[in-house]
Amino acid sequence: MLETKLEIKNLSAWYSEHQVLKNVSIPIYKNKVAAIIGPSGCGKSTLIRCINRLHEIVPNAKVEGQVLLDGKNIYDIDVDPMEVRKKVGMVFQQPNPFPTMTIFDNVAVGLKLNGVKDKKLIQSTVINALKEAGLYEEVKDKLHHYGTHLSGGQQQRLCIARTLALRPEVILFDEPCSALDPISTAKIEDLILELKKNHTIIIVTHNLQQAARVSEYTAFLYLGELIEFGLTESIFTAPKMKKTEEYIMGRFG
Amino acid sequence: MKRKIIDKIMQFLIYTSGVLVCFVLLIILGYIVLKGISSLSLDFFIRLPKPVGEVGGGMVNAIVGSFILVLLSTLWSVPIGVLSGVYLAESSSSAKPSNFSSVLRFLLDVLSGVPSIVIGIFAYSLIVLPMKKFSAIAGSFALGIIMLPTITRTAEEMIKMVPRSIKEASLALGINYWKTVFFVILNTAKPGILTGILIAVARIFGETAPLLFTAFGNRFWHRSLFEPIAALPLQIFAYAISPYDDWHKQAWAGALILILIVYIIIFMSRKILLKYR
Numbered sequence: 001m002l003e004t005k006l007e008i009k010n011l012s013a014w015y016s017e018h019q020v021l022k023n024v025s026i027p028i029y030k031n032k033v034a035a036i037i038g039p040s041g042c043g044k045s046t047l048i049r050c051i052n053r054l055h056e057i058v059p060n061a062k063v064e065g066q067v068l069l070d071g072k073n074i075y076d077i078d079v080d081p082m083e084v085r086k087k088v089g090m091v092f093q094q095p096n097p098f099p100t101m102t103i104f105d106n107v108a109v110g111l112k113l114n115g116v117k118d119k120k121l122i123q124s125t126v127i128n129a130l131k132e133a134g135l136y137e138e139v140k141d142k143l144h145h146y147g148t149h150l151s152g153g154q155q156q157r158l159c160i161a162r163t164l165a166l167r168p169e170v171i172l173f174d175e176p177c178s179a180l181d182p183i184s185t186a187k188i189e190d191l192i193l194e195l196k197k198n199h200t201i202i203i204v205t206h207n208l209q210q211a212a213r214v215s216e217y218t219a220f221l222y223l224g225e226l227i228e229f230g231l232t233e234s235i236f237t238a239p240k241m242k243k244t245e246e247y248i249m250g251r252f253g
Numbered sequence: 254m255k256r257k258i259i260d261k262i263m264q265f266l267i268y269t270s271g272v273l274v275c276f277v278l279l280i281i282l283g284y285i286v287l288k289g290i291s292s293l294s295l296d297f298f299i300r301l302p303k304p305v306g307e308v309g310g311g312m313v314n315a316i317v318g319s320f321i322l323v324l325l326s327t328l329w330s331v332p333i334g335v336l337s338g339v340y341l342a343e344s345s346s347s348a349k350p351s352n353f354s355s356v357l358r359f360l361l362d363v364l365s366g367v368p369s370i371v372i373g374i375f376a377y378s379l380i381v382l383p384m385k386k387f388s389a390i391a392g393s394f395a396l397g398i399i400m401l402p403t404i405t406r407t408a409e410e411m412i413k414m415v416p417r418s419i420k421e422a423s424l425a426l427g428i429n430y431w432k433t434v435f436f437v438i439l440n441t442a443k444p445g446i447l448t449g450i451l452i453a454v455a456r457i458f459g460e461t462a463p464l465l466f467t468a469f470g471n472r473f474w475h476r477s478l479f480e481p482i483a484a485l486p487l488q489i490f491a492y493a494i495s496p497y498d499d500w501h502k503q504a505w506a507g508a509l510i511l512i513l514i515v516y517i518i519i520f521m522s523r524k525i526l527l528k529y530r
C-alpha cells in the first residue's frame with residue numbers, strides 16, 4: 001500500500017566549502033505528508049531546495065547523491081531541471097506573489113511562460129487552482145486586481161494556487177505559516193490535508209504541533225544530518241534517539 | 254542658552270534658503286508664463302513659421318519635430334539601455350562578476366558626465382559628415398546617447414531591487430532562466446524602469462546643444478527623416494537670438510510649451526510609480 005514517490009539517497013549539499021547536508025537518506029511516500037523538523041540552520045530549507053533543484057541556483061552551491069522521483073534520479077544529466085520543478089512545486093516561507101501581476105496573472109504566468117497558449121484552458125486551470133487553494137470565493141470579483149493587496153494568508157494561498165496551476169505531483173512547503181496569524185495558519189493546514197489526496201507533500205516547520213497535526217511521517221534533522229525518520233506518532237511519543245527526544249521536549253532549538 | 258540661539262539661527266537659515274529657492278523658481282516660472290501666455294494662440298500650434306519679416310505663424314513643425322526626435326531616440330536607446338541594465342544586474346548577482354561589466358559601468362558613468370554638446374559633435378562627425386546632411390536620424394542618435402546612461406543605470410538598479418524571492422518563485426514554477434529574467438523580473442522592475450525612461454525623455458526634450466549640428470532645425474516640414482528637422486528648443490534658440498520682436502514673443506511661447514510638456518512627462522512618471530505602490 002505504501003508507495004515511495006520520492007527517495008532522497010545519500011544526499012549531501014554545500015554552499016561553497018560549507019557542507020550543510022551530510023549523507024541524508026529519506027523515503028517520501030505517495031499521498032502522505034512528511035514533516036521535516038530541526039533547529040534553525042540545520043539544513044531543512046537546503047534539503048527541500050535539493051528536491052526541486054533550486055539549490056543549484058545559488059552561486060557556488062553543490063549537491064551530491066540522488067533524489068529519485070518515481071525511481072528516476074532528478075540529478076541525471078539527461079534531466080531538465082525545469083521539468084523537475086514543474087512536477088515538484090514549492091511554496092516559500094514569505095508569501096511572494098509577483099507584485100506587478102494581477103491575481104489572475106499570478107496563477108496564469110506559470111502556464112503562459114511554459115508555453116500553454118490555449119486561453120480557455122488557462123482560464124479554467126487558473127480558476128480550478130484558485131478553488132483548490134480555497135481562495136476563489138474571496139477573490140472571484142477581483143481577479144484583475146494586484147495580488148499584493150491581499151492579506152498575508154490570502155497571498156500565501158495565492159502562491160499555493162500558482163503552484164497548483166502547473167499540476168505538480170509533489171509540493172514542498174518551506175515554513176508556509178511562519179509569517180501568518182493562527183486563523184490563516186489553520187486554513188493552510190486544512191488545505192494541506194485536502195491537497196494530500198492528490199499530491200505528495202513535504203513540509204518544513206518549526207512548529208512541532210503543526211508537524212503533529214498535518215504529517216504522517218517526520219524527519220528530524222540536526223546539523224545537516226538525519227537523526228531520525230519515522231511515523232510522526234512514534235517520533236513524538238517514543239523517539240528512538242536521545243537528540244530527537246531532547247528537541248521534542250524543547251530542550252534546545 | 255547658547256545652543257538654543259544656534260538652533261534658532263540654523264532654523265532661520267534653513268527656512269530662508271527654502272523660501273529663497275521657491276522664490277527664484279516662482280519668478281522664473283511666473284516670468285515665462287507671463288511672457289509666453291500672451292503670445293500663445295491657436296496659430297502657434299497649427300501654423301508653420303512665417304517668412305522672415307512677416308508677423309504671425311506658429312511652431313507646429315517644431316512641436317511635431319521634437320516629438321519625432323524624442324520618439325526615435327527612445328526607440329533605439331530604450332531596448333539597448335534596458336538590455337545592458339539586465340546584463341549589469343545579472344552579472345553582478347552571479348558568482349564571478351565579469352570584468353566587462355565593470356568596464357561598461359565605468360564607461361556609462363563617464364558618458365553621463367560628458368557635456369551634451371560634445372555628444373553633438375560626436376554625432377556630427379559620425380553621421381552628419383559621412384551622410385553629408387543634417388538629419389532627424391543624426392539628431393536622435395545624439396539624443397539617444399544622452400539617454401543611455403540614465404536608462405541603463407536605472408534599469409540595473411531597479412532590477413537589483415527585485416527581491417531574490419521573486420526570481421526563485423519564478424524558477425520554482427519551471428520557468429527557465431531567460432523567461433524569468435525577461436517576463437518576471439523585468440515585469441517586476443517595470444514601474445521603476447518606466448520612470449527612469451520618462452525622466453530621461455524629459456531631459457532630452459529640452460536639449461538644444463546636441464541638436465545644433467545634427468537635427469539643425471527647419472523652418473518648413475521635414476520631408477523625410479534624412480532631412481534637417483525642426484525642434485522646439487532649436488526654434489526657441491533661433492528666435493530668441495533674432496532681432497525681431499515678434500520672434501522673441503514666439504520664443505517665450507515656445508519655452509512655455511516646452512516646460513509644460515516636460516512637466517506633463519514628469520507628472521506621468523510620478524503617476525506610474527504611485528500606481529504600483
Ligand SMILES: Nc1ncnc2c1ncn2[C@@H]1O[C@H](COP(=O)(O)OP(=O)(O)OP(=O)(O)O)[C@@H](O)[C@H]1O
Nearest residue numbers: 015018020038039040041042043044045046047058
Ligand atoms: N545562500 C546561502 N549561502 C551560504 N550559506 C547558506 C545559504 N543559505 C543557507 N546557508 C547556510 O546553510 C545552513 C543551512 O541553512 P538552511 O537555510 O538550510 O537552514 P534551515 O534549517 O532551513 O534554517 P531555518 O529554520 O532558520 O530556516 C546554515 O548554516 C546557513 O547559514
Ligand SMILES: [Mg+2]
Nearest residue numbers: 044045046174
Ligand atoms: Mg529555512
